[in-house]
Amino acid sequence: MPRPILKIGHLNHWVIALFLGIQGFPQSTEINSHKDQLKSLGKDSLTVAYYYEYGSTFENSLPDTAMYYYNMARNLSTEIKYRKGEASYASHAIEILNDQGKFRESLDLTLEALRIYEEIGTVKDLAIANLNVGSEWQYLSDFQLAAEYYLKAMKLAEEIGDKRLQRITNNNLASIFINLKEYVKGLDYANKSLIIAKELKNEYAISSSTLNIATAQLYLKEYDNALANYSEIEKIGLQINDFEVILDGWLGMADVFSAKKSIPQALDYYMKVIDFSKEKLALEYEMYAYMGISDAYVYLEDYDEAEKFIWKGIDLAQKLGSKYELKDLYLRASGLKEKTKDFQKALEYYKQYETLNDSIIGEKSITNINLLEAKFDSEKKETMINNLETEKKINQLAIQQKSSLNYLLIGAIVMVVVISFLAFRNYSHKQKLNQQRINELEKEKQLTATEAVLKGEEQERTRLAKDLHDGLGGMLSGIKYSFQTMKSDLIMTPDNQKAFARSMDMLDSSIQEMRRVAHNLMPESLVRFGLDIALEDYCKGINKSGALQINYQSIGLKDHKFEQTTAITIYRIIQELIGNTLKHAAAKNAIVQVTKSDNLLTITVEDDGKGFDIRLLNKSKGMGWINIKHRVDFLKGKLDVNSKEGNGTSVHIEFEI
Template sequence: MRKTVCLFLLVLSSVLQAQTLMNKDSLLKLLPDVKEDTNAVLLYINIGQQYESNEPELAKAYYRKAWELSKKIDYPLGIIKFIANYTFVLNQQGLYDSSLYYNLKSVELSRQIKDSVYLAKTLFNTGTSYRALGNYEKAVTYYLEGQKLFAKINQPDKEALINDLLQVLYMDLHQYSKAITYGELSVKLYRQLNLPNNLGIALNNLGANYAFKKQFGKAIPLFKEALAISRKVNDMSMEANQMLNLGDAYMNFGNYDRMKENYDMALQLNRKLKAYEGEAIALRGISMYYQFTKQFNLAKKFGLDALAITESYNLVPEKSKMLNNLANISFSLQDIKTGYSYSQQSKLLQDSLLNETIQKNALNLEKKYQFGQKEIRIKQLETEKKLHELSLHQKNILNHILIVGGVTLLIISLLSYRNYKQKQKLQQQRINELETQQQLIATEAVLKGEEQERTRIAKDLHDGLGGMLSGIKFSFNGMKGNLIMTPENTQAFERSMDMLDSSIKEMRRVAHNMMPEALVKFGLDTALKDFCNEINNSGALKISYQSIGLENVTLEQTTAITIYRIIQELISNTLKHASAKTAIVQVTKSGSLLAITVEDDGKGFDTKILDWSKGMGWVNIKHRVDFLKGRLDVNSQLGNGTSVQIEVDI
């Protein structure tokens, strides 16, 4: 739920009345003739108020003009009024740190001019800034000091505002029943006073309290009334808040169409206002709508848009929520890895927010403790000067204990964080190892299946078809001596026999390529020599084969076959694509390292095409190198040939 806290806008009642009577154009017409005095300051502020609901950046620009002029003419009340109006816009934009900075300056200036009315107002504004930053103790301190000053002023509108502020404060403390009590009083007073802007804010906050108690039947009418007021007074910021609140309420009711309608309008308004937190919330709401309606890709799109905004403007709590939503969306899309990543990021942010809260509380407690110690020390010095040294000694010991305790806590925190990161790293490493292992198992199965099938086909060709063709040739030779043929028939018979011989040779060549007999019987070195000699004898390419350290070396059969296929595929690529005349095949074994080099003097190519190449030859080469857990390096330039180096641990 979005909460709205009304800041005191420090302008005189007469100016407020002029604002209601004059429109924006009338005020702008006064600018050319205005003199640099207090009236000009009030005019700039009045113009800024006309823009703050719909064009906040333009409003801030006019407020800054009022500030510059107030400093120039030494008008402290003008500076206080600038701060009150400027911080109102900053709060609407979620810039609470900047708002607190200016409000503290305003309190200091009000104390200097000794104006109790303005001091009371600036104290409440500062308390509101502290409340927005989660420092409730400081907020209560400033509220109570301001309340004491307001008690001397009989003004019902201030009483209504105080009740609304207390409503929001107890809302932040999750004491919703108590907050509702103050909220009902505030709404009642504002209805009697007929102050629509303030009534809209109080209705919004009261509706939020009912929503937090899951009483949406009571919350929705309040939000709708606040929405009607915002449109009546042309307050776009309030309207955007109501759209977000209604979207959330309808989501809890399960009315997703109304939910989407309100979040869409909230998105448009917040973008126009440049209210980045509201824009992120609206995008998250739309993403959740698509998630509920099982349109997960659209849900992911809007979720990523919301995440980008939270990262750009450091909206940490909203970022944590959006990461959690994206995790759920990714799981719905069966993207477990991405979902797990988003989930872990969300948990880290939640832990970070919790740690910040703990650190703030620890610092506050430490400050309280130190302040208490100083008071005790002063009293001791006033009553017994003789205990001064003892008291100082005790304080030093205590400080040392605190320092040691703090250092110890810091070390424990760092070690815990380091341990957590290490576990996370090991988990990710294990996942990567499992993925790699699965890929290698799959590749091994494919390669073994492929070689088994090649062996079977080669055997079938050699033993089956080869035997049949040889039998046919033998039969034809037997028939030749028993037949009487004309010269023409004899010539045709001889051509047929030649064609049969060529078929037998081609069948043997194919069978040999599918599973070289030399590789199985004599090993890799002999098989590669035979392969290169066959290419040389064909005249298609001149290959120089060199082997070092392979004599009397027996490799595991799967490894030997895989290396043979890699070199066979590389030479095949050279024959098909390189237009080369010569090539070198070099295989070197040194210890457990086997180095393979295949070079040619062909036309070369741009190696970048390998990044997106989908040719089966190149894909097979990479898969086989990966299967052997080897390293592959390709160097080539247009016109300068190609060199491929492969290293494998065997």
């Protein structure tokens, strides 16, 4: 569904009327003659503001006319070097560009505005710019980047206490988590947004927040609640005469009826959405309606009609650049072809779905969003640290004032010394307590961020490995069994038999590759047999590949049982180090040595590769090296790297366990 974009830089209409010396605004028949009057205005920031405000009156009725005035405002801003005027162009133009599905163009404009505001803008300007960039990434289905910018906007909005911005960021984050199928979390953000919207008494804001609440309820199968909320959205849309809000209500009610298998009612609402969307050039709503209609016809087993609407949806999704919806449409197309026994086409469409799905969500998307939330929480802790430091300064001033007052009242040298001594001791004690608390909060902040990364990453690896092995693995094995059974019932020519055999070999290779990927995500030997066996298996696997010969040595590991998080972390460190050797070192041989002695665990990884200048590590932004440092820090270890060009590389790590 469309997400709200906040507009900035507008003047009130009564100011415009005074500025022009006219009553109201010209009608569409007067526009051409009015352009000459506009050209006679002065070249200053007030004129820029007027162009933007005047153009906004035509956004819904005459978008091309609105863009004409917006471009006049931007050109004048460039001419007079009014940078805020240039930045304001994005907040106006994206309203029209988004309605036309030009999300990439809108993204470029919002990023340009953000760069300008980072140099000259206020905190509110930056909050709005980050919100607009996040909205464009959400339109383009990159939810990880959208969430990053939304959380930046949230931090800035809370800093200045801007309720309207807080509502929009909460609502947009709700939409993010609903798209990621975290419906309970999405419902929580949407409810926060609705509370603020009602405080603001803004009907459009209430409808926008209610939309995400209803959508989450729909996926949670709370159909009656969802239907009531979508009906309320339609009612608000009619009251404020906003076609997008009306379409939100209709499309939501259609989805609820479809979920309840009330197909005739669902189709009626979907067709209303399509007709109204075409009238208003609302392509995204039209695309969603095609998706819903195709599902309804599949349920009715009218596969020809279903396919027709799927391809209408695919055409629009490609035109809009909406990867998230496009991959869902390809999945629908694959399922439809499977029902009609066209397995070749079903496989082709499923591959297109998988390619898009991997590029959208992938292994790191949800993990990175959880990390961003952890960063947001840790920044709140930094505020607490700053408050403690302020309190420390206030205490210091209070002590000095008290000492001076006592000196004047008592007038005795001895008493001054005694009081000063006591005050100093009290001050030192408070200072130690405050410093201790600051250090604790610093450590807590670092651990929170690191734990969010590591735990989130390993949970996702485990889930993906299980899904691959149990889900896709079982499906491929079932397909292989079906083909084997089918072979015995078919009479094939020799050429067909060869083709069938080649297909079976390809299927076996696919199953083997799937198992290899699942094993790499979460090695079964690590869970079942422990760290020592898992590392030995990993090194043997590299040796068999011929890419590198590894001599694995372990001392004192066989009888020790590591806590699972610790074992996984150590395994990933060694895996990353060997990965770096394979990618960059051009080495032939390597040594991996892991030694446990008392409470000390040491890891040494050496290779005979080309080596490098270790000063480059301080400038490295590669994820592999960053992951190694984070994991070592998480285990509170010490890391030492020795390398010279032409003399190989040695990495030594120590942990207390």
